[in-house]
Amino acid sequence: MLSRVADALYWMTRYLERAENISRFIDVNWHLTLDQPGGECQDWGAMVRITGDTALFLERYDGFDRQSVITFLMFDSAYPHSILSCLRAARENARSVREIISNDLWEQVNDFYHLVVDGSRRPEVLYINPHEFCQQIRLRGMMLGGISNETMNHGEGWHFSRVGRFLERADKTSRILDVKYFILLPDISFVGTAYDDVQWGALLRATSGLNAYRQRHGRIFPANVADFLVFDRDFPRSILFSLNAALSSLSSISGTPPGTFRNRAEQRLGKLCAELTYTDIATVFDDGLHEFCDRLQMDINGISDAMGTVFFGYPSEASPTAQEQ
Amino acid sequence: MNFAHYDMGPFYDEMFAAPGEARAGTGLLYRKIESLPPGELERRQGAAEKALFDMGITFNVYGHSEATEKIWPFDLVPRIVHVDEWQHVETGLKQRIQALNLFIDDIYHDQKIVKDGVVPRELITTAEGFLEPCVGLSPPRGVWCHISGSDLVRDQDGRLFVLEDNLRCPSGVSYVIANRRLMKRTFPEVFAASNVQPVELYPARLLDMLYAIAPSKNEPPLLTLLTPGVYNSAYFEHSFLAHETGIELVEGRDLVVQDGDVCMRTTKGLQKIDVIYRRLNDDFLDPQVFRPDSLLGVPGLMAAYRAGRVAIANAPGTGVADDKVIYAFVEAIIKYYLDQEAIIPNVPTYLCWRPQDLTYVLENLPRLVVKAANESGGYGMLVGPAATRAECDAFATKIKAAPRNFIAQPTLSLSRAPVIVDDLFEGRHVDLRPFILYGEDIFVLPGGLTRVALKKGSLVVNSSQGGGSKDTWVVNPADRPETPIQMENMDHVKSSC
Numbered sequence: 001m002l003s004r005v006a007d008a009l010y011w012m013t014r015y016l017e018r019a020e021n022i023s024r025f026i027d028v029n030w031h032l033t034l035d036q037p038g039g040e041c042q043d044w045g046a047m048v049r050i051t052g053d054t055a056l057f058l059e060r061y062d063g064f065d066r067q068s069v070i071t072f073l074m075f076d077s078a079y080p081h082s083i084l085s086c087l088r089a090a091r092e093n094a095r096s097v098r099e100i101i102s103n104d105l106w107e108q109v110n111d112f113y114h115l116v117v118d119g120s121r122r123p124e125v126l127y128i129n130p131h132e133f134c135q136q137i138r139l140r141g142m143m144l145g146g147i148s149n150e151t152m153n154h155g156e157g158w159h160f161s162r163v164g165r166f167l168e169r170a171d172k173t174s175r176i177l178d179v180k181y182f183i184l185l186p187d188i189s190f191v192g193t194a195y196d197d198v199q200w201g202a203l204l205r206a207t208s209g210l211n212a213y214r215q216r217h218g219r220i221f222p223a224n225v226a227d228f229l230v231f232d233r234d235f236p237r238s239i240l241f242s243l244n245a246a247l248s249s250l251s252s253i254s255g256t257p258p259g260t261f262r263n264r265a266e267q268r269l270g271k272l273c274a275e276l277t278y279t280d281i282a283t284v285f286d287d288g289l290h291e292f293c294d295r296l297q298m299d300i301n302g303i304s305d306a307m308g309t310v311f312f313g314y315p316s317e318a319s320p321t322a323q324e325q
Numbered sequence: 326m327n328f329a330h331y332d333m334g335p336f337y338d339e340m341f342a343a344p345g346e347a348r349a350g351t352g353l354l355y356r357k358i359e360s361l362p363p364g365e366l367e368r369r370q371g372a373a374e375k376a377l378f379d380m381g382i383t384f385n386v387y388g389h390s391e392a393t394e395k396i397w398p399f400d401l402v403p404r405i406v407h408v409d410e411w412q413h414v415e416t417g418l419k420q421r422i423q424a425l426n427l428f429i430d431d432i433y434h435d436q437k438i439v440k441d442g443v444v445p446r447e448l449i450t451t452a453e454g455f456l457e458p459c460v461g462l463s464p465p466r467g468v469w470c471h472i473s474g475s476d477l478v479r480d481q482d483g484r485l486f487v488l489e490d491n492l493r494c495p496s497g498v499s500y501v502i503a504n505r506r507l508m509k510r511t512f513p514e515v516f517a518a519s520n521v522q523p524v525e526l527y528p529a530r531l532l533d534m535l536y537a538i539a540p541s542k543n544e545p546p547l548l549t550l551l552t553p554g555v556y557n558s559a560y561f562e563h564s565f566l567a568h569e570t571g572i573e574l575v576e577g578r579d580l581v582v583q584d585g586d587v588c589m590r591t592t593k594g595l596q597k598i599d600v601i602y603r604r605l606n607d608d609f610l611d612p613q614v615f616r617p618d619s620l621l622g623v624p625g626l627m628a629a630y631r632a633g634r635v636a637i638a639n640a641p642g643t644g645v646a647d648d649k650v651i652y653a654f655v656e657a658i659i660k661y662y663l664d665q666e667a668i669i670p671n672v673p674t675y676l677c678w679r680p681q682d683l684t685y686v687l688e689n690l691p692r693l694v695v696k697a698a699n700e701s702g703g704y705g706m707l708v709g710p711a712a713t714r715a716e717c718d719a720f721a722t723k724i725k726a727a728p729r730n731f732i733a734q735p736t737l738s739l740s741r742a743p744v745i746v747d748d749l750f751e752g753r754h755v756d757l758r759p760f761i762l763y764g765e766d767i768f769v770l771p772g773g774l775t776r777v778a779l780k781k782g783s784l785v786v787n788s789s790q791g792g793g794s795k796d797t798w799v800v801n802p803a804d805r806p807e808t809p810i811q812m813e814n815m816d817h818v819k820s821s822c
Contacts, residue, residue: 002579003590095381096555099567099574103380110381156592253592311592 001156005100007312008093009157010164013148015090016109017165019083019116020141021172022073025050027134028179028206032199033066044069050178051081067127074130075120083137084120087113102151105144112140138208159249163307166246170239171300174293176206177229200225207237226289227281239296240276247273253311265306272299326366327359328743331750337483337740338752339404350407350519350800357515358402369511370401370745376507382500382561397500398793400744403508404755404775408522408801414477414485414759415769417668422473422761424659425490425646429469431662432645433459443661444654448678451729452651453699454493454644456607458614458627464640465538468763471638472531472602474498474773477669477757479740486672486737488756490655492647493639494604497774497794498527498760499562502569504796505772522771522799527760528569531602534764535572538636539599546599548572549589551580553605553621563604572602577609582625587635600636601626607641649698649732650676673735677728686733687724690717693733694784695724708784710736739784742795744777754778756786757797771799 029047045064048057056079061068076082080089094101094109119126119133126133145165152158200220204210209228212235217224232238236245247269254262261267284292308314333341340355342348347355358366374396377383383394406414431438432449439446449455474495476488505524509516532548539546552563554576567574579589580598588595603610609619611626629635645651653674656667675682675693686693690709697705707720724731741752759773775795776786786792 001592002573002575003592004576004579006592092555095560095564098564103568106381107379111379114378160592313590 001160003311003313005097005157006160007308008097009100009161010307010312012090012093012097012109012164013161014164014168015086015093016112016141016144017168018081018172019086019090020138021169021176022081022083022086023134023137023141024172024206025176025179026070026073026130027138028176028202030130030134031202031205032179046179047073050175053079053081070126070130071123074126075116075123084116087116097157100157102147104151105147108140108144108147112144115140156253159253160311162249163246163253166242166249167300167304169237170242170246171297173207173229173237173239173242174296176203177226178290178293179203179206204228209235209237223281223285226284230281230284230292231276240273243269243273243276263306263310265303265310268299268303268306272296272303326361326363326745326748326750328355328750331743332752334741334752335481336738336752336754337479337481339479339740339742339755340402341743348405348407350802351405353519353802354403354405354512354515357512366401366745367748373399373401373507373511376510377503380503382503398777398779399504399507400777400793400795401508401511402743402745402750403512403796403798404742404757405519405798405800406772408799411522411771411799413668415771417485418475418759418761418769419767420659420663420665420668421475421487421490421655422470422763422767424662425473425492425655426468426470426763427662428658429492429640429643429646430463430467433462433642438658438661441661443657444651448648448650448654448729449645452645452648454607454642454646454648456615456642456645459640459642462631462640462642465540465636466765468538469640470643470646471534471538471640471763473639473761473763474758475761477759478672478737481738481740483740485669487655487669488672489649489652490647491758492643493606494559495758495760496559496562496604497758497776498770499565500794501760501770501772501774501797502527503565504774504794508796519798520801522801524770524772527770528566530762530768530770531566532570532572534762534768535570535600535602535638537764538638540633540636541599547589547596548600549575549580549598549602551575551577551601551603551605553577553609557604559604566602573598577605577619577621577623580623580626582623582629585629585632585634587623587626587629598635600638602638607644610637610641649696650678650729653732672737675733677724677731677733682733683724683728686731687721689733690721692736694736695720695731695733698730698732706785708736711782711784736784739778742775742777744779744793744795751781753781754784754786755795772797 025047029044033044044066047069048054048064051073057072060076060078061072072079073082075084077084079085091109091113094106098106115136148158148161197220200222201210204213204225207229213225213228216228216232228235228238230239233241235241247266250266250269251258254266256262256266261270328345331344333344340348340351377396377399383396428438432455436449438444439449470492472495473490473492474497475490477485478488479485501524535548536546539548550563550567550572552560552574554560557563564574573589575589581588581590581595583595586597587601588597605621608615610622611624612619612622613624614627627641630637630641652671653676656671659665659667675686677683677686686695690707691712693709695707695709700706707716709717712720739754739756742755743750744753755775755777757773757775760770762768775797777793777795778784778786778791779793780791783791
């Protein structure tokens with residue numbers, strides 16, 4: 001497979017997954033603010049902080065009001081990680097490999113893009129209630145995952161797109177966990193407020209994991225929720241599940257037996273999976289959940305850089321990664 | 326919507342021989358359209374446009390926000406060509422391409438045609454498409470122009486002419502196939518009954534041709550389509566053809582020459598390729614030989630080609646034969662190589678390079694169409710009757726500065742076909758671009774791209790100049806009876822697409 005094609009497939013799915021997850025952020029925050037009277041401005045500011053792009057936001061907007069934050073995250077063309085920008089990038093990547101992907105996949109990516117463009121023309125509706133639009137985006141994202149699973153050959157190209165999807169998902173699930181940290185959990189001992197149950201529940205709902213969590217753990221305890229989102233082996237949006245899925249695709253690409261590696265991307269990802277496999281949620285809380293998320297995101301960036309040099313023909317790991325978050 | 330008020334004007338109409346009298350082969354379509362309930366044709370036109378939009382067959386309108394994407398205008402009423410006439414077209418095109426190919430081969434070898442005084446040497450050496458580095462090359466089977474399309478037009482008497490030859494990278498075949506798929510969905514009933522010759526076999530014939538020119542005995546050979554990239558206006562077509570044939574779509578940056586072979590960079594290292602169907606102009610192919618500033622090509626490609634390590638379709642250098650000045654000699658070229666009269670004639674052409682022609686052209690600008698010899702896409706041309714005095718004067722200055730670069734032709738009164746304009750049919754001028762493949766033998770795709778000048782009265786059909794397209798049906802009505810078909814009950818007939 002052409003390096004350029006592998007690169008485009010990897011980024012196409014990363015951007016699609018990213019757009020879907022941003023809609024999940026917005027949706028969860030929307031529900032959180034509804035359930036938490038007062039202090040709304042601050043809450044929307046947390047949304048920007050978890051993206052790591054606060055400086056960029058402040059250059060362009062006066063304050064963290066709902067309207068500005070929603071505009072920034074959804075439709076700001078100048079912000080490379082807005083949903084609109086992600087869709088545009090996903091579509092451009094898809095266009096460049098249109099002959100490789102199925103017609104169904106291309107047409108849905110195209111249609112998805114137009115859905116968001118149409119949404120950007122009437123943002124007022126979303127300032128009042130973004131829920132429905134977020135849900136549409138989430139469903140489209142999942143549908144595209146289904147279409148690529150059902151219509152693409154499960155060969156090299158599909159595996160590259162799968163690595164992209166799951167690395168992005170692991171990163172974003174860690175950021176969804178971070179929402180909670182920024183909003184009301186600067187300290188693990190700070191548990192048991194009146195709204196706590198509701199808010200951890202909203203977090204799980206953002207990952208489509210509330211029912212699965214209930215079946216696994218029943219009542220909501222912060223440590224269990226974090227454990228579920230980081231370590232659950234069967235929940236398809238947990239961090240460890242996602243990283244293991246990415247690793248299995250990477251092994252299929254290089255033909256490496258489990259537990260060994262042939263290149264730096266595999267080495268780094270395998271190491272990260274092993275580390276997570278042999279740790280537990282108590283350790284994570286001891287070291288700080290936020291710090292854990294931070295480190296994880298940096299590790300994932302490193303793995304993505306290694307993908308670039310090993311497979312996509314990028315010059316070296318020192319080079320700036322233009323597409324990286 | 327019906328043809329009751331359709332005005333044919335003083336032109337040859339592709340659908341009607343006289344008001345209300347459909348030409349051979351078009352009767353079925355005519356009656357079907359007349360029988361549709363009010364609003365139905367517009368509904369089908371809307372559905373077709375939406376399908377094109379969903380497929381992403383769009384182009385950006387410059388100067389607008391990103392949301393402004395438009396489909397290439399497509400008119401639902403097909404242009405119909407009777408199979409008897411098509412046989413004439415097919416034979417004529419085969420003759421023309423065979424002769425032009427012999428001409429190119431001769432030009433890059435002995436230049437007998439020059440020595441015999443049929444084509445002046447000066448016009449060859451000054452043709453922009455003539456490439457010195459190709460002299461002496463012998464591509465497999467002696468075939469240079471593997472993929473070509475010669476534009477055809479019809480005058481007010483219905484006579485067909487070749488308007489120009491496209492021997493470099495003619496585009497449009499993807500629209501032919503995409504349009505046809507749409508039409509099958511839109512008019513399944515007429516389609517099934519009309520015995521329309523298929524265009525769906527093009528990708529397979531393209532593959533046959535590319536296999537036929539593969540130099541090595543690699544089984545199967547690795548075939549590629551070289552595109553300038555996603556920002557090229559024909560990118561849709563490049564990706565469409567790669568998708569339909571399964572060949573690798575590559576950009577210049579994907580390719581590298583190593584140990585004399587052309588290779589592509591893959592996730593598993595370099596892989597040798599055998600055939601390049603290039604959609605890149607000659608001068609961008611190899612910065613070591615042609616334009617040194619080209620970032621789209623592959624350094625060392627020409628050396629690999631010359632050494633026979635890789636086949637290129639079309640062969641570099643074919644542009645010499647579609648220079649619009651050389652065009653004026655094609656009838657003589659056919660006579661010279663095949664000893665035959667041209668089956669489809671040229672439009673009479675004045676060469677500004679000839680002093681007496683130059684004088685005539687300058688004196689008659691308002692009546693002529695003047696074209697730059699090396700431009701295409703409707704650029705660099707003057708349509709005399711539609712031009713202002715000032716435009717004519719400005720053009721005259723350009724012609725006098727470089728007479729070699731201009732030709733002129735009488736303004737043809739091109740034939741028209743009905744198109745849907747709001748809720749009426751109006752006549753618009755059309756041409757036809759057929760598609761020809763030359764591998765083991767010559768294949769002419771039955772049909773082709775009918776281009777429509779959508780601006781009222783305009784004669785320029787190019788997509789870059791406000792043109793649209795129509796599906797072109799080569800029909801053989803004799804094979805199936807027209808009368809017994811119950812039109813209203815045919816709507817459920819499934820098409821084969």
